[in-house]
Amino acid sequence: MKSYFTFILITFLSVQSCTSQDGKFTGYATAVVNEDEVLEIETFGLADKEKKKNYSKNTIQPIGSVSKTVIGVSLMIAKEKGLIDLDKDINEYLDFKIVNPHINDSNIITLRHLATHTSGIMDNEKIYESAYAYELSPKTSLRAYLYEHLSHNRKSVKKSFSKKKSGVQYEYSNIGATLAAYIIEKVSKKPFNEFTEENIFTPLKMNNTGWFYKNINSTQHSILYDENDQAIQPYSCVTYPDGSLKTNIQDLSLYLIELIKGYNGNSTLLTKKSWSELYAKNFNEKNEVQNINPREPNTGLFMAYFKSGKIGHTGSDLGASAFMMFNPKTNVGQILMANEDLSPDNLERFKKIWNKLSR
Numbered sequence: 001m002k003s004y005f006t007f008i009l010i011t012f013l014s015v016q017s018c019t020s021q022d023g024k025f026t027g028y029a030t031a032v033v034n035e036d037e038v039l040e041i042e043t044f045g046l047a048d049k050e051k052k053k054n055y056s057k058n059t060i061q062p063i064g065s066v067s068k069t070v071i072g073v074s075l076m077i078a079k080e081k082g083l084i085d086l087d088k089d090i091n092e093y094l095d096f097k098i099v100n101p102h103i104n105d106s107n108i109i110t111l112r113h114l115a116t117h118t119s120g121i122m123d124n125e126k127i128y129e130s131a132y133a134y135e136l137s138p139k140t141s142l143r144a145y146l147y148e149h150l151s152h153n154r155k156s157v158k159k160s161f162s163k164k165k166s167g168v169q170y171e172y173s174n175i176g177a178t179l180a181a182y183i184i185e186k187v188s189k190k191p192f193n194e195f196t197e198e199n200i201f202t203p204l205k206m207n208n209t210g211w212f213y214k215n216i217n218s219t220q221h222s223i224l225y226d227e228n229d230q231a232i233q234p235y236s237c238v239t240y241p242d243g244s245l246k247t248n249i250q251d252l253s254l255y256l257i258e259l260i261k262g263y264n265g266n267s268t269l270l271t272k273k274s275w276s277e278l279y280a281k282n283f284n285e286k287n288e289v290q291n292i293n294p295r296e297p298n299t300g301l302f303m304a305y306f307k308s309g310k311i312g313h314t315g316s317d318l319g320a321s322a323f324m325m326f327n328p329k330t331n332v333g334q335i336l337m338a339n340e341d342l343s344p345d346n347l348e349r350f351k352k353i354w355n356k357l358s359r
Contacts, residue, residue, distance in 0.1 A: 024349055025321075026225045027055030028338035029249035030357050035260045035331045038253045047222040047339065050231070060208055060248045061222045061339050063322040064315025065174075067245035069259070070196055071181050072115060072302030076274040077199045083187040086112040086277075086301075093183045095143075096151045102163040113166045114173075114180040115301040116282045118289055120166045121150065121176040124159040128174060131238040132318075136213045138238040142182045142192070145238045150179065169290040174242040177302065181241035192241055203269060204254050209247040211240050221246065224319025227343035232319040243317050249337060252324065256312075256333045260326050263311070279303055279311065316342045323354060334358055 027045035031038060047055040078084045084093065089108040091097055100107055100120045113119035127149050133139065149160050162171055185192045193211040201209050210216045213234065224232045237244050247255075261267035262275040270278070279300040283289050292298075298305040304313055312325030312333070321342040326333030334357045342350060 025338040025340045025346055026229060027059065027222060027340075028336065028353070029055060029057070029059065030353065031249050031253045031256075031335040032357065033253050033257050033260070033326075033333050033335075035257065035264060035266065037257070038250075039332075041249055041253065043249065049223070049225075049229075055222065055339065057250050058208070058220050058248055059222050059339075060216050060220045060246050061224065061337060062244055062246050062315075062317055062320040063252065063324070063337055064243045064317040064320050066252075066313045066315035066322045066324045067241065067243050068177050068302040069313050069324070070200060070245060071177055071184075071241055072278055072300065073200060073270070074184050074192070074196055075111060075115060075180065075301055076270050076278050078184050078187060079277075080271065080274055081188070084111060084183065086110060086115070090114070090179070090183060093187055095186065096147050097153075098150050098179075099152045100161045100165065101152070101158045102161055103165045107165045109166045111180055111183060112282070112301070114176045116299050117170055117172050117176065118167050119173065119176050120162050120164055120169075120171070121160060121173045121179065122162050122171045123174050124149075124156075127156065127159060128239075132235055133237075134233045134235045136234055136236060138236045138240065140238045142178065142185065142238065142241075146175070146179055146182055149175065164290075167287070167289070170292050174239055177242040178239040200255075200269070201251075204251075204258055206247065206251040206254055209245065209251045211244055211246065212236070213246075216246050220248070222339040225340045226319060227341040227345060229340070235318060243315060249335065252335055252337065256324055256326060256335060259312075260331050260333055263326070263328055264331065277301070281305060321350065 027047050029043045032040040041057055043055050043057055045055050047053045047059045087110050099105060109119045148154055149156055181192045184195055188195050226232055258267050258269055262270060263279055265272040281298040283298045295307050296304045303311055305311055310325040310327050315322040319341055322337040324335045336354055
């Protein structure tokens with residue numbers, strides 16, 4: 001499902017002229033922060049059209065692939081604990097074997113490959129859509145799903161890999177990101193949702209943030225709306241670490257403040273060395289990679305560098321859209337999160353809001 005939304009996000013980032021449509025979001029929140037504090041939070045529209053409930057600072061919704069930045073921070077926490085090496089073969093940490101069936105066994109995949117989308121693992125649309133269900137929580141475990149589609153001895157494994165060896169080509173992969181989260185789960189001997197709550201959300205006092213409906217105050221969760229403004233039934237995704245984090249604008253602002261602090265070496269969540277590695281650009285003349293998106297020409301560990309010079313991530317999923325970025329020169333960051341699909345109808349509206357927010 002995210003493949004469609006990724007296309008819309010790319011279109012958003014490249015569009016320069018106005019369209020004739022001026023679609024409006026049902027509800028959304030914006031924030032501007034710096035390294036020290038929240039400078040501004042505003043909310044607009046409705047969290048529930050039927051009940052005429054306003055979208056507020058307390059409204060919770062998924063933030064799509066912005067969630068992947070949490071995997072990046074988690075990787076560095078796991079490394080500090082001595083649990084992983086980003087440049088070792090991932091098979092050293094797994095309880096089933098993963099190899100690219102198109103390449104010989106000398107090709108190894110590392111956590112760094114997964115975190116920079118250069119592993120050779122790719123999203124097969126049919127396989128990825130099977131991860132979604134209209135349930136409040138996934139009925140399949142991370143291990144079962146990943147084993148079924150990535151293990152070397154499964155029939156469908158060829159569909160999940162490109163014919164390029166690791167480290168050669170950029171191929172955005174949700175399932176690859178989820179695999180990185182599963183490895184954290186394996187080495188820490190804790191479910192990924194618990195690992196992140198203990199090591200990130202609780203220290204940052206993100207008290208309204210969680211991966212599943214059971215982890216949040218569901219009465220504050222927004223209704224999500226499709227591109228036709230129709231309410232979407234609550235759903236879950238087996239590969240939840242790649243895009244299912246649920247939070248509100250206040251908590252996400254606290255998180256972005258910490259990311260800015262970390263970039264400047266002023267956060268105790270990680271050591272200065274770890275923050276530097278999280279943000280270090282991975283693509284250069286010595287490590288040339290094919291197929292790089294010119295609008296996101298470089299990346300840290302699940303931390304995208306945009307052509308504008310900003311750092312962060314975008315996210316979009318069923319009934320949810322989100323942007324979170326900061327300018328490393330000014331130390332000012334912005335967030336926009338909406339409870340509606342990003343679509344051609346509201347694309348220009350989203351762009352106008354974001355541009356105004358970024359001034």
